[in-house]
Amino acid sequence: MKKLKSAIIGCGNIYKVHADALQELENAELKYVVDIREKRARNAAEGYNCDYIIEYEELLDKKIDVVHICTPHFLHSPMAVKFLEAGVNVLVEKPLALNYKEGNKIIETLSKSQTKLGVCFQNRFNNNNQQAKNILESGRLGKIKGIKGFVTWHRDQEYYLKDDWKGYYKTEGGGVLINQAIHTLDLMQWFVGPVKAIKGNVDTRVLNEIIEVEDTAEATLYFENGAVGIFYATNTFSQNSPVEIVIDCGKGSLRLFDDQLLITDNKESKSIINTTSGGKYKSYWGNSHYKLIKTFYQDIIAGYYTETVNATEGLKTLELIQYINQSAINQKKCYLSNN
Numbered sequence: 001m002k003k004l005k006s007a008i009i010g011c012g013n014i015y016k017v018h019a020d021a022l023q024e025l026e027n028a029e030l031k032y033v034v035d036i037r038e039k040r041a042r043n044a045a046e047g048y049n050c051d052y053i054i055e056y057e058e059l060l061d062k063k064i065d066v067v068h069i070c071t072p073h074f075l076h077s078p079m080a081v082k083f084l085e086a087g088v089n090v091l092v093e094k095p096l097a098l099n100y101k102e103g104n105k106i107i108e109t110l111s112k113s114q115t116k117l118g119v120c121f122q123n124r125f126n127n128n129n130q131q132a133k134n135i136l137e138s139g140r141l142g143k144i145k146g147i148k149g150f151v152t153w154h155r156d157q158e159y160y161l162k163d164d165w166k167g168y169y170k171t172e173g174g175g176v177l178i179n180q181a182i183h184t185l186d187l188m189q190w191f192v193g194p195v196k197a198i199k200g201n202v203d204t205r206v207l208n209e210i211i212e213v214e215d216t217a218e219a220t221l222y223f224e225n226g227a228v229g230i231f232y233a234t235n236t237f238s239q240n241s242p243v244e245i246v247i248d249c250g251k252g253s254l255r256l257f258d259d260q261l262l263i264t265d266n267k268e269s270k271s272i273i274n275t276t277s278g279g280k281y282k283s284y285w286g287n288s289h290y291k292l293i294k295t296f297y298q299d300i301i302a303g304y305y306t307e308t309v310n311a312t313e314g315l316k317t318l319e320l321i322q323y324i325n326q327s328a329i330n331q332k333k334c335y336l337s338n339n
């Protein structure tokens with residue numbers, strides 16, 4: 001069994017999910033962890049029995065096959081470009097980049113390289129979302145007429161003060177849209193298809209003393225197939241509620257709530273599928289990182305993409321976010337660039 005040599009850059013909140021997955025995979029071997037905070041890098045190296053590095057550029061000389069980028073958003077594109085140019089495969093945490101323009105730099109670099117890039121939209125791999133996608137593709141519920149996606153979470157002063165990069169456009173790239181609700185935007189367009197136009201609004205309603213980015217956003221998504229999407233996201237609720245997505249089709253509807261799927265057809269029969277897959281990480285991160293990482297490694301070895309979320313897919317949400325912001329500034333419906 002060929003083992004790919006891996007490294008993880010950024011040993012903060014999310015890296016353990018990656019490191020644990022790599023320990024389980026037969027075709028991966030975690031060789032290095034990297035963090036500019038030496039203590040974090042050292043602790044991670046001790047925990048996962050590998051070497052540590054402080055300056056990530058040193059990794060470029062280490063002959064690794066895959067790098068996992070788990071750093072703040074502003075570092076995603078510059079780091080990804082450097083490693084892709086050096087012939088290293090890249091798995092980047094969401095978002096693909098700080099913004100659409102930087103995401104495009106990655107796409108351009110990839111077009112000149114033989115390497116692969118995956119983006120961590122792991123919720124696509126959740127059992128309930130996979131089942132919903134299969135039902136929609138089978139056409140058994142008819143044509144999609146509408147979709148709604150609601151994210152009502154809680155992020156307070158403590159959350160924003162804990163990490164120096166959150167709450168600023170320069171380092172986070174935005175607020176609730178690019179950090180929390182990006183998974184829901186990704187799922188909405190994955191389920192329904194390409195978006196033609198957007199009318200949206202963004203605002204900072206509660207956290208305005210603390211952050212410069214938006215804590216609340218809403219948008220109407222006009223899909224190419226005629227469906228209309230309603231999207232609402234906020235970090236200002238008093239608690240973290242489960243994300244809710246409802247898809248209305250001609251012959252029934254699907255309701256995704258937490259890790260459940262409720263299927264309702266027009267004869268009023270209902271079936272609830274509880275797809276809880278268990279796991280040790282925060283439930284709203286989902287437990288599907290392992291599946292995504294496993295698929296990415298299989299794809300690298302096979303030499304082609306299967307279900308992995310690639311850079312083109314990762315760019316779609318950055319485009320949606322850009323147009324929600326543009327529509328908010330212009331106060332009018334905006335048509336996406338290819339329309």
Ligand SMILES: NC(=O)c1ccc[n+]([C@@H]2O[C@H](COP(=O)([O-])OP(=O)(O)OC[C@H]3O[C@@H](n4cnc5c(N)ncnc54)[C@H](O)[C@@H]3O)[C@@H](O)[C@H]2O)c1
Pocket residue numbers: 009010011012013014015034035036037040054056069070071072073075093094095120121122163179284285286
């Ligand atoms: N997929 C998900 O559901 C999910 C969940 C949480 C976080 N994330 C994403 O993971 C990424 C990291 O988030 P986090 O919450 O772990 O952040 P964090 O701030 O906890 O960790 C980031 C780490 O990167 C390190 N770092 C910063 N600059 C560096 C550099 N130049 N070289 C090496 N290390 C550097 C920091 O010291 C820190 O330890 C973000 O993109 C975030 O959006 C994704």
